Amino acid sequence: MHQPKIVIVGAGLVGGSAALFVAVTIPSAEIVIIDVARVRAEGQVMDLAHAAAFWGHNRFHAGDYDDARDADVVVITAGVGVKPGQTRLDLARINADIATEIVDRIAPHAPHAIYIIASNPCDVLAGIVLDRLRCAKERVISTGTSLDTGRLRSLLSERLGVVPPAIHAYVLGEHGESALIHWSGAAVSGMPLELFLTRSGKELGPASRDLILRSVHEAARLIKEGKGATHYGIASAIGRICEAIVHNTDLILTVGVVHPEVEGVADVCLSLPMVINGRGAHLLAYPELASEEREALRRSAQIVKEATDSVLLAR
Numbered sequence: 029m030h031q032p033k034i035v036i037v038g039a040g041l042v043g044g045s046a047a048l049f050v051a052v053t054i055p056s057a058e059i060v061i062i063d064v065a066r067v068r069a070e071g072q073v074m075d076l077a078h079a080a081a082f083w084g085h086n087r088f089h090a091g092d093y094d095d096a097r098d099a100d101v102v103v104i105t106a107g108v109g110v111k112p113g114q115t116r117l118d119l120a121r122i123n124a125d126i127a128t129e130i131v132d133r134i135a136p137h138a139p140h141a142i143y144i145i146a147s148n149p150c151d152v153l154a155g156i157v158l159d160r161l162r163c164a165k166e167r168v169i170s171t172g173t174s175l176d177t178g179r180l181r182s183l184l185s186e187r188l189g190v191v192p193p194a195i196h197a198y199v200l201g202e203h204g205e206s207a208l209i210h211w212s213g214a215a216v217s218g219m220p221l222e223l224f225l226t227r228s229g230k231e232l233g234p235a236s237r238d239l240i241l242r243s244v245h246e247a248a249r250l251i252k253e254g255k256g257a258t259h260y261g262i263a264s265a266i267g268r269i270c271e272a273i274v275h276n277t278d279l280i281l282t283v284g285v286v287h288p289e290v291e292g293v294a295d296v297c298l299s300l301p302m303v304i305n306g307r308g309a310h311l312l313a314y315p316e317l318a319s320e321e322r323e324a325l326r327r328s329a330q331i332v333k334e335a336t337d338s339v340l341l342a343r
Contacts, residue, residue, distance in 0.1 A: 032058070034270055036060070037134075039068040040063075040106075042263055043106070046146070050267050051080060057274065058087045060089050061073055062092065064106070070090040073090045093134055099134070099141045101141060102134055102138060103146060104144070117338060120335055123147050124152070124153060131160055142168075142308050143169065146171045146266055149202075152336045154168050155295075155296070155332075166310050168308075170285070171262060171265055173207055174265040174269070175261045175265050177197075178265065179247045180197055180240065188228070188232075195216050196214065201299060203284075208328065210315060211318075273305065278305050279304045280302065281302060282301055287300075291325050300315060
């Protein structure tokens with residue numbers, strides 16, 4: 029029986045938390061953690077092994093790029109955070125260099141791996157990695173708005189009084205300020221959102237919807253102000269994506285791949301509801317959007333496209 033191998037590059041808070049969530053969702057997986065500072069990867073592995081002693085998983089390893097041989101999934105969490113005075117484009121260029129070095133060193137060892145890009149700006153970096161690998165588009169996945177969608181459903185759960193799994197509402201576009209909520213397609217407990225609001229007596233007017241979108245955008249800042257970093261949410265999303273790939277589950281999440289065209293913008297990585305399975309991430313059906321949502325998605329696509337092209341031209 030094939031034992032799945034998941035390689036996580038970057039042993040910081042996101043990488044370490046992702047390793048734990050992957051181990052929980054895929055108990056049979058071998059998990060290799062690689063970091064430019066080997067001692068940091070070893071520290072994560074030791075801590076994870078101690079945690080796993082309570083429930084049985086003991087397949088964590090600190091490794092080098094040679095240890096990525098025959099990996100099924102490669103998760104890239106390595107990168108730098110934005111510093112004072114830096115622009116979003118500055119960050120993209122720095123992290124693009126890091127990401128391309130990683131794939132250059134791993135690709136010869138794991139030619140069939142599916143890549144999950146969690147480093148920011150994840151949509152731009154996914155486009156850069158795909159350009160470097162020249163592989164099938166579905167094999168390079170940006171974590172995209174999967175976390176934003178989780179945040180949205182958590183907020184709506186509190187507002188509407190139902191559990192998050194009963195809420196089908198998505199954040200689309202880039203993982204960033206231009207993301208939008210697909211209100212026109214939202215449903216709760218099997219009912220269109222508007223019908224649920226009418227029958228339940230709940231209110232969710234324009235001001236409330238604007239506040240929810242701002243809250244989704246500002247969540248990371250608030251978490252960082254409170255605890256210094258945000259890592260559990262994105263690590264949980266990574267775990268679910270890995271699980272869907274390894275177990276071929278056809279899970280639907282809002283992740284990004286480079287689409288041939290989105291609202292008139294060609295070759296751009298944006299998040300839409302995607303089916304994730306053993307072949308990667310695929311768009312089965314383009315969502316039905318209201319006119320204002322189409323325009324917002326076009327603006328989001330243009331922002332990601334311009335940033336990606338700028339990085340590619342500078343290389």
